[in-house]
Amino acid sequence: MILSLFLGAMVGAILGLTGAGGGILAVPALVFGMNWPMQQATPVALIAVAGSAAIGALEAFRKRLVRYRAALFMAAAGVPTTVVGAFLARSLPQRLLLGLFAAVMLIVAVRLLRQTVRGRTAAPVPSHLCVARLNPATGRFDWTWKTAVALAATGSLTGLMTGMLGVGGGFIIVPMMRKLTDVSMHGIVATSLMVIALVGSGGVVATTLHGGAFPIQIALWFTAATAVGMLGGRLVSHRVAAHHVQIGFACTLVCVATGLMAKAVIA
Secondary structure, three states: OHHHHHHHHHHHHHHHHHOHHHHHHHHHHHHHHOOOOHHHHHHHHHHHHHHHHHHHHHHHHHOOOOOHHHHHHHHHHHHHHHHHHHHHHHHOOHHHHHHHHHHHHHHHHHHHHHHHHHHHHOOOOOOOOOOEOEOOOOOOEOOOHHHHHHHHHHHHHHHHHHHHHOOOOHHHHHHHHHHHEOOOHHHHHHHHHHHHHHHHHHHHHHHHHOOOOOOHHHHHHHHHHHHHHHHHHHHHHOOOOHHHHHHHHHHHHHHHHHHHHHHHHHO
């Protein structure tokens, strides 16, 4: 129990410092710290990540930042694909799952480093792939078939990765919404949190129904410690430069990904 509290607090602190993307470390923390297979770590990690995302989404909802219609639409497309992801997680070899997770972490790390460098040297430019646009008169999406396809694709891919790897999906939702929509960055992050909370909850159900081990007591302690650690991380985040946090987080992802690859080789 003490170990699960420590791991939860550590993951929560990183969540508070980095935002929703920090949840990607929940599964590796359980895999290394508790010596669990990924199939067992997935539902426990998802409970903690989904709960933390729900707290952040409620806070953003009060500030009227969440595009809740878009979030509900993406969740409706994503929850069913969590079932497919959970099935793949039970069918694929442990080595392959560890390798896939490590590859995802490396992709996220590279993207973070590129964003940090680009953010300090150039101004952002509008995406040429933007197909889902806000109506200036209403401030809401113009719901065309292109908008529906773009959001449904984002939600479906998020659900697949959530069910298979136990990740929240912020690393998918945020870059895809930046490319495919003209929503502000604050709105994208807020909407992402709501989608993560909804799809993550669906992922817990899907992995449990597919035979995933679910130690409820450890899950509750881990989740509670994550929430406390997230509050502490938020307090510290105001005193640390954002680009320093991103670089540190990216380096952490590279180190953990290397460890996962090594574990996959010697498993």
